[in-house]
Amino acid sequence: MHIHDLVKEPLSLRKCPVIPGTKARVNIVALGDVGTTMLIGLKLLGSDVIESIGICDIRKENTARLEMEMNQIGYPFEGPALPSVVVVPEDELFTGDVLIFCASRGIPPVEPGSKADVRMAQLDANRDIIRHYAGLARNARYQGLVCVVSDPVDNLCAAFLNESGLEPWQIQGYGLGVMHKRAEYYASKDSRFASYLTEGRAFGPHGKDLVIANSIDRYDDALSRELTEQAVRANIAVRDLGFKPYIAPALSSAALSILLTLRGEWHYGSLYLGTRERGAFLGMKNRLTKGGWEWEDLDLPEELYERIRNAYDNLCEIR
Template sequence: MNLYQIDKNIYGFSFQKYNFEKAKKEDLINSDKIYYLFENDPLKSRRSYIVSSPSLLSLKKENINILNNNKDNIVVDEWLKEKIDSKKVIALNISYPNWKDVLHQKLRESWNVNILALGDVGTTLLTGLKLLGGNKISKIGIYDRTLEKQQRWEMEMNQVYSAFNYNTPEVKIINKDEIFDCDMFVFCASKSVPKVGSDIKDVRMAQFESNSKIIKEYAIQARKENFKGIFAVVSDPVDLLSKVVFLESNKDENNNMDFLGLAPEQIRGYGLGVMNARAVYYSKKDSKLNHFLKEGRAFGPHGKGLIIADSIKNYNDNLSLYLTDKAKNANLEMRELGFKPFIAPALSSGALSIMDTINGNWHYSATFIGGVFMGSKNKLKYNTIELEQLNLHDNLFSRIKETYETLGEII
């Protein structure tokens, strides 16, 4: 193992030899965080991530296996194991041309959040952030093509206060050229949501073609403006649209991939939170499923391919498939009642999950894993991503792998 000073007072290590200045073990031990340097194809590998177990140091190929905790962890020195256990090691893929940006990122104390599109989802999400964001969000910018909508929601939201406690985010109308002047950009635009009563079963896939054209425009704009914040995708299908953002923002004028746009850890798709919440809803209605509240997990997309696991301790295939079916079809039940199912998604997948991201808490969102944006439990730490690793039951992992491969085949 080679120890390096990567930059002034910034230290790391690698199993490869590089031309960085050599460092002493004490330099790394005394550093608050250190970097594990490696090289891998940017199209199939993240720029940075938290090394949550020694097994990630022996990763030859990034894929869905990283969610399945490798029991055959490589043996590392005790000082390094302590760093890994305390989540003080950041893997850094120096194949990215802008990899040095990771070394100098500042942690945010207060966030400015901008929301694009004030439809049903956007306005419900806005309401949630207004109520929840007081300690962390200083300003919420809103942009919509309809001026009257902007004016209405600026007035409404800035008249929402608890008496004698006015510590809630200010809501401000912004112009289109200001949408990336923020720490998090929330994409809620949608070309067309199938009407209640339509025969379309997979609503999210019906939106993919039209929404991908819209989001492409903003991915390119984010690149041009050298956006350094988080690009949060709330419009469906969040996982596939997140991949569009990654690809389109990393192309030059000649359509060649140069990886100078948004890094994978800057892009998150927010759709899985509501599927977990729907599983909670149904598990509370059946005593045989109550254990989901403490032991359950959700993986994958917000729709076809969803995986709900009843328990990560004592996985039951039948109970898990039942919960998956109930969560996946909950939106259809709402449509049969004559209503568009947007409130729970806007709050559970949107506002609540976004606040958990900002606060560095565990939550559900789709993040980049080996070229595929896949929903799983994760958290934001040191401006990058820590994925939960579990000892997954073979049947459960088989379901997860099938969904992962299917998403990878689409885009």
Template sequence: MTGDTMGITERILYKSERDPALEPAAWRVTDPRQLSGEAAGAARLDPRRLGEAPALTEKQRAALAAGRLTAVNALHPRHEAALDFVTPRPGKKRVHLLAVGDVGSALLLALKLLGGDVISTAGICDLSERTVARWVTEMGQISWPWDYEALPEVEAVGPEGLFGCDVFLFAAAKAIPPVGSAVKDVRMAQLAANRPLAESFARQARAAGFRGLFIVLSDPVDPLCRAVWRASNTGPGGELDYLGLLPEQIQGFGLGVMNARAAYFARRDPRFASFLTQGRTFGPHGKGLVAANSVEHYDDALSRELTRLTLEANLRVRDLGFKPYVAPAISSGAMQLLLALRGEWHCSSVPLGGVWFGCRNRFTPYGLELETLELPDALFDRLRETERALHEIS
């Protein structure tokens, strides 16, 4: 997906055999222990917690040292397509957005202004034709004087053409609890309503043979990613056949705003200042989030307080009488997409042990790469707890 032009002809393969429901079909290997036979889950983020590394050929060892080793899951029926997915395609990318509500319109504006280097065209689709016409017109009237081709074009796209793109952004929502409602966990209240909608577009992506990125922006992001994968990989008889979207084709864009909210508090309270240089966020966009004040000098009590503040930040906006959608649309949506398309590190949810789990990652010509760290036991235990909770969400 990236514009990286590193010599992919030098990519060396390691054939793995894993449950295709638990791991990406292809990924970049940065530590030989990532090739151990066990289903790693959160342990993929700290290779010290994995099993013994298998024996590698001299050529594979040299490729690993050079950052050119790609593991491919030979048990995945579409493992050859996985290698094609990570191969960079030249030029700017075409992005399609469904739909243009509060989140979608804020996201669209940011992509228009910031995405000229990696986005050629943004196609928008919505149930309301008037809404589409409004945003095509408004976006068409935004340009730099005398440099009229610098910003991406915005155009209408019909439902039948939604997957004729490089990136599909799912921002549709069936129901959002109104400001002032008694619903405490707004995101989980949306799961039952939004899951059938997400699943219908997942099946459409399968039917279209979609080869690009399927990005979930609607809440709850992480469970919806899992639902999208399962729906797209379910055959006519109701069985998993793994012929739909690859796990690594699906990412959830919810962690970016949580990371930004944690930084917001860290800039305002010296107790959390270490987060700005040493901290990380992990897990879902909502309950189960882990905001670590520091990886090297982890303080569990301080991190739990920072996590609480981060989780409740959206409620403070609701207390003011507004829906908290601007920061998520920009920090989780536009910024993370642009980083992803540039092949840079970004915050998003990725397939990890059968669930979608938020962490720092990037797309490379050698596959999806996860940031690996030496995680303190107290922090790792929290990640395992979050992983278990995500598995329990049906």
């Protein structure tokens, strides 16, 4: 079985919202912990594919501060010119090539040791926010790429698609990159999971129903489920130390994965699989080409395929 077997006649993703390898005008909505950390990564590493970075936040003092500080970062002598950072008003967010959505109503408090999925607790509040920006995209007849970073990534992508009138090939979610790196982190510390470092794959949503596969050719369901649980719980482990786990997601899921997208290189992200009536954004290894999106469509063991199908079906139920 393959990923494409999840949907018989899916909507096409064979169009390109931005041309890979060219310089894009990027705008960011909301500069909290995640947005600011991501901004630093894009500024430092994106000179080859980013022309400028627009920033928009409800806290005007924050954008004023970031415009000053970001534009004071650069090489002292020889080195590439880093992208300029400019403050953009809300009504100009959809005049660029790429819109990155990092807005959130805040993360609800979590008791130490709790097994609650914080990401899903954010859904209702953040869905209201993303609907507002989806309306702006609709009014602007936006033709570019929307990158959703806020949690729960996959569900908010679906909300943006429903409200904006955009095409599925214009939207991608960025949450799976850090889950892959978290799985690698734990695999590097336990030899039982070592196969993941060279043979493993990640699928599905950022959080509950994540699917970590220790290997495609030598899939071990019990081992993979154990590693999946460790990756899912990694954010709680940081919270138990008294900190918010935003650095790795902002860089692995967002900054680095978005840059790989703009370069046309393989990365982890969520693409829409489905029809107009039923579908979901599902995380997988993929890349953007001049002909549209392409994903790694491996021949999957039955047990692994069933885990992915279950994750997909659950995502389809939450729009």
